[in-house]
Amino acid sequence: MDATETLATFVDETTLSDVPEDAQKKAKEAITDLVGVAVYGSHHEVGDKITAFVKADAPGDTATVFGRGSASPTGAALANATYGHAVDYDDTFESIVIHPTSPVFCAALAAAEDVNAAGKDVLTGYLAGVEAAYRTGHSTYPSHYENGWHSTGTVGTFGATAAAASVMGLELIEIKHAFGIAASMSSSLKKNFGTMTKPLHSGHAAQMGLRSVKLADNGFTADTSIFDGEIGYGNVMTIGDTYDPEELTTNLGETWAVMDLGYKPYPSGVITHAAMEAFREIVLENDLQPEDVEEVVVSLDDAASEMLHHENPQTGLEAKFSIEFCLAAVLLEDDPGIHEFTDEYVTAPETREQTAKVKRDFKENLFGGNFANYAARVTVETTDGETYTGEMKHAPGHPTNPLSESRLRAKFDECTRDVLPDTSSEAAYEAIWNLEENGELGRLIDAVSA
Numbered sequence: 001m002d003a004t005e006t007l008a009t010f011v012d013e014t015t016l017s018d019v020p021e022d023a024q025k026k027a028k029e030a031i032t033d034l035v036g037v038a039v040y041g042s043h044h045e046v047g048d049k050i051t052a053f054v055k056a057d058a059p060g061d062t063a064t065v066f067g068r069g070s071a072s073p074t075g076a077a078l079a080n081a082t083y084g085h086a087v088d089y090d091d092t093f094e095s096i097v098i099h100p101t102s103p104v105f106c107a108a109l110a111a112a113e114d115v116n117a118a119g120k121d122v123l124t125g126y127l128a129g130v131e132a133a134y135r136t137g138h139s140t141y142p143s144h145y146e147n148g149w150h151s152t153g154t155v156g157t158f159g160a161t162a163a164a165a166s167v168m169g170l171e172l173i174e175i176k177h178a179f180g181i182a183a184s185m186s187s188s189l190k191k192n193f194g195t196m197t198k199p200l201h202s203g204h205a206a207q208m209g210l211r212s213v214k215l216a217d218n219g220f221t222a223d224t225s226i227f228d229g230e231i232g233y234g235n236v237m238t239i240g241d242t243y244d245p246e247e248l249t250t251n252l253g254e255t256w257a258v259m260d261l262g263y264k265p266y267p268s269g270v271i272t273h274a275a276m277e278a279f280r281e282i283v284l285e286n287d288l289q290p291e292d293v294e295e296v297v298v299s300l301d302d303a304a305s306e307m308l309h310h311e312n313p314q315t316g317l318e319a320k321f322s323i324e325f326c327l328a329a330v331l332l333e334d335d336p337g338i339h340e341f342t343d344e345y346v347t348a349p350e351t352r353e354q355t356a357k358v359k360r361d362f363k364e365n366l367f368g369g370n371f372a373n374y375a376a377r378v379t380v381e382t383t384d385g386e387t388y389t390g391e392m393k394h395a396p397g398h399p400t401n402p403l404s405e406s407r408l409r410a411k412f413d414e415c416t417r418d419v420l421p422d423t424s425s426e427a428a429y430e431a432i433w434n435l436e437e438n439g440e441l442g443r444l445i446d447a448v449s450a
Contacts, residue, residue: 002225002227002228003139003227003228003234003245003248003249004176004179004180004224004225004226004227004228005172005176005224005225006248006249006252007132007135007162007179007227007248007249007252008172008175008176008179009172010128010131010252010253011128011132011162011165011166011175012165012166012170012171012172012175014124014127014128014166014253015124016120016123016124016127016436018253019124019127019256020256022259023127023256023258023259024123024127024436026256026258026259026261027123027126027127027130027258028123028432028433028435029263029408030091030101030105030130030258030261030263031101031105031123031126031432031435032408032412032429032432032433033090033091033101033263033408033411033412034084034090034091034101034102034105035066035105035412035428035432035444035448036411036412036413036414036415036416037083037084037086037087037089037090037267037411037415038066038080038081038083038084038086038090038102038106039066039067039083039415039416039419039420039428039448040083040086040087040089040338040414040415040416040418040419041082041083041084041085041086041087041089041199042065042066042067042068042079042080042083042419043067043418043419044083044086044087045196046082046083046086046087046196046199046200046317047068047079047082047083047086049196050078050079050082050083050200050203051065051068051079054071054075054076054078054079055069055071057075058071058072058074058075058078059071059072059075060072060073060075060076062113062114063075063076063077063109063110063113063114064076064080064109064113064445064448064449065079065080066079066080066083066448066449067419067420067448067449067450069449070449073110073111073113073114073210073214074110074207074210074211074214075207076106076109076110076113077106077107077109077110077111077160077203077206077207077209077210078203078204078206078207079203080106080109080110080203080206081102081103081106081107081160081202081203081205081206081207082199082200082202082203083199083203084101084102084103084105084106084199084202085099085102085152085198085199085201085202085203086199087199087267087320087338087341088198088199088264088267088268088269088320089264089266089267089338089411089415090102090202090264091261091262091263091264092261092262092264092270092398093134093137093257093260093261093262094260094261094262094394094395094398094399094400095138095260096134096137096138096141096145096151097145097151097270098133098134098137098151098152098155098156099152099156099202100129100130100133100134100152100156100159100257100261101126101130101261102152102156102202102206103133103152103153103156103157103159103160103202103203103205103206103209104126104129104130104133104156104159104160104162104163104206104209105122105126105129105163106160106203106206107129107159107160107161107163107164107205107206107207107209107210108122108125108126108129108160108163108164108166108167109122110164110206110210111125111163111164111167111168111210111213112125112167112441113445114168114210114214115167115168115169117167117168117441118438118441119435119436119437119438119440119441119444120435120436121166121167122167122435122441123435123436124166124167125162125163125164125165125166125167126163127256127258128162128163128166129159129160129161129162129163129164129166129209130159130163130257130258130261131159131162131252131256131257131258132158132159132161132162132163133155133156133158133159133160133162133257134159134257134260135247135248135249135252135257136155136158136159136227136248137151137155138244138247139227139234139243139244139245139246139247139248140155140234140237140238140242140243143238143239143240143242143243144237144238145190146303147238147239148189148190148191149188149189149190149237150188150189150190150192150193150198150201151188152188152201152202152205153186153187153188153201153202153204153205154186154187154188154205154237155186156188156201156202156205156206156209157182157185157186157204157205157208157209157212158179158182158183158186158209159205159209160182160205160206160207160208160209160210161178161179161181161182161208161209161210161212161213162175162179162209163209164178164209164210164212164213164214165178165213165216168213168214168217170213170216170217173224174216174217175216176224176225176226177215177216177220177221177222177224178212178213178215178216178217178222179212179222179226179227180221180222180223180224180226181211181212181215181216181220181222182208182209182212183222183223183226183227183233184222185208185209185211185212186205186208186233186237187204188201188204188205190306190307193269193307193309193321194309194310194313194315194317194318194320194321195317196317198317227245227248228245259399260399261399262395262397262398262399262401262402263397263403263408263411264397265277265335265396265397265403265407265411266326266336266337267320267337267338267341268319268320268321268326268341269307269308269320269321270374270395271300271304271307271308271323271374272308272320272321272323272326273374273395273396273397274374274375274376274392274393274394274395274396275298275300275323275326275327275376275377275378275392276326276327276330276336277392277395277396278376278377278378278390278391278392279296279298279327279330279331279378279380279390280330280334280335281390282378282380282388282389282390283330283331283334284334286386286388288331288380288382290331290332290350290353290354291383292382292383292384293331293354293357293380293381293382293383294357294381294382294383295357295358295359295380295381296327296331296357296358296359296378296379296380296381297358297359297360297361297378297379297380297381298323298327298358298359298360298361298376298377298378299361299362299363299366299376299377299378299379300323300360300362300366300375300376301362301363301364301365301366301367301375302362302363302364302365302366303364304323304362305360305362307321308321308322308323308360309321310322310325311324311360312324312355313325313346313355314343314346314347315343315346316341316342316343316345316346317341318346319341319346320341322355323358323360324355324356324358324360325346325351325355325358327358327378328351328354328355328357328358329341329345329351331354331357332350332351332354337414338414338415367393374394374395375391375392375393375394376391376392377389377390377391378390378391409429412425412429413425416428420447420448420450421450424446424447424448424450425447427443427444427446427447428444428447428448430443431443431444431447432444
C-alpha cells in the first residue's frame with residue numbers, strides 16, 4: 001500500500017469512536033479558537049473584501065458565511081477560512097509552521113451544510129483533516145517551507161480535502177482522486193506575507209480542498225498515487241532528496257496531530273510571540289513605562305528574518321510580521337490584541353517612537369537552528385542605566401507552554417463581541433463544546449449567522 005492509499009484509507013475508515021477523548025477535547029478547543037478569530041475576521045478589511053468577492057463570484061444560500069449571510073459551499077469555505085486567518089490570530093502546530101484549523105474546519109463545515117451532515121461528522125472530518133495537513137507538512141518539511149512555500153496554503157489544501165471527503169462520505173477510490181486533484185490546486189508563497197494574500201492562502205486551501213472533493217464525488221479523475229514517485233507531490237515540492245513519505249504513514253491512527261496544536265495570545269506571526277511574552281514579563285515585573293525604556297534588543301534565529309521582513313511597517317498587516325512593532329505594542333499596551341494591529345495604530349506618532357527603540361540581533365543557529373520552537377531573547381536598557389534580560393524557548397500558547405482556559409475564553413469573547421450579540425456568542429461557544437450531540441451543529445450555524 002503506497003502513501004497515498006494509506007492516508008486515504010485512514011480518512012475513509014476513521015470514525016469519532018476511534019479518537020481518544022483528549023484528542024476530541026483538543027479538537028473542540030481548537031475549533032472554538034478558530035470560530036472566534038474568524039467571526040472577528042469577517043468584519044476586518046480583509047473580510048470585507050473577500051465577502052464582496054464571494055457574494056459576486058460564488059453566491060448561494062446553502063452554506064453559512066460567518067456573520068455575513070450565505071454563499072455556495074465553496075464560496076463559504078473560501079470566505080470563512082480567509083476570515084480565520086485575516087488577523088493572523090489562528091492556531092499553529094508547535095512542531096511545524098502550519099495554521100491548520102482555519103482551512104480544515106471551514107472546509108468541513110461547508111461540506112456538512114452541502115450534504116446535511118451532523119456535528120459528529122464535522123468533528124471527525126476536522127480531526128482527519130488536521131492529521132492530513134500535519135503529515136503532509138512533515139513529509140516535506142523543512143525543504144518545502146524554506147524554499148518559499150507557505151505551508152498553510154499548500155499542505156493545508158490536503159487537510160481541507162481530507163476533512164471534506166470524510167464529512168461527505170467519499171469512497172476510498174474517490175478520496176485518492178480528490179488528493180490527486182488537490183495536489184494540482186496546492187499553492188501559496190511566503191513572499192506575500194504582510195499582505196491580504198496571506199490570509200487568502202487559508203481560504204484558497206479550504207476552497208480547493210472542498211472543490212477537489214466535490215469534483216471527485218462527481219466522477220472527476222486524477223492520479224491516485226499523487227504523493228508517490230519521482231514526479232509525485234512530495235518530490236516535486238521539495239529540494240533534493242528530502243521528501244520523507246514515511247511521515248505520511250507512521251503511527252497513523254495511533255498518535256493524533258491535533259495534540260500538537262497551540263493557540264496565539266497575540267494576533268501576529270507566531271515567530272513574534274516568544275519575544276513578546278518575554279518582553280511583557282520584563283515590562284510587568286519592573287513596571288516599565290515607555291518613557292523608562294532607552295532601547296530593546298531582540299535576539300532570534302536568523303531564519304526568522306525571512307518572515308519578519310517589515311522593520312518599519314506601514315499597515316496593520318505588515319505589523320504582524322514586524323518584531324519591532326510587536327515589542328513596541330507590548331511596551332505601550334502590556335497585552336496588545338486585535339485593536340492594536342490597525343493602520344491607524346501602527347502609524348501613530350507614539351507608536352513610531354516606541355517602534356524605533358527596538359533593534360534586531362538575529363544570529364544563525366542561535367537556538368539550535370530550529371525556529372519552529374520560536375525561541376527568543378530580549379534585552380532592555382532603561383533610561384536610568386538598568387539592564388533586564390528575558391528568554392523564552394517556546395512560544396506561549398503551545399503545548400509546552402499552554403495558555404490558561406480563562407485566557408482562551410477571554411480571547412474568544414474579545415473576538416466575537418464586536419460582531420455577535422452576547423447571546424449568540426455564548427450559544428456558539430456552548431454548541432462547539434457539544435458538537436457531537438444532535439442539533440448542536442445547527443445551533444452553531446444559527447449563532448454565527450447572527
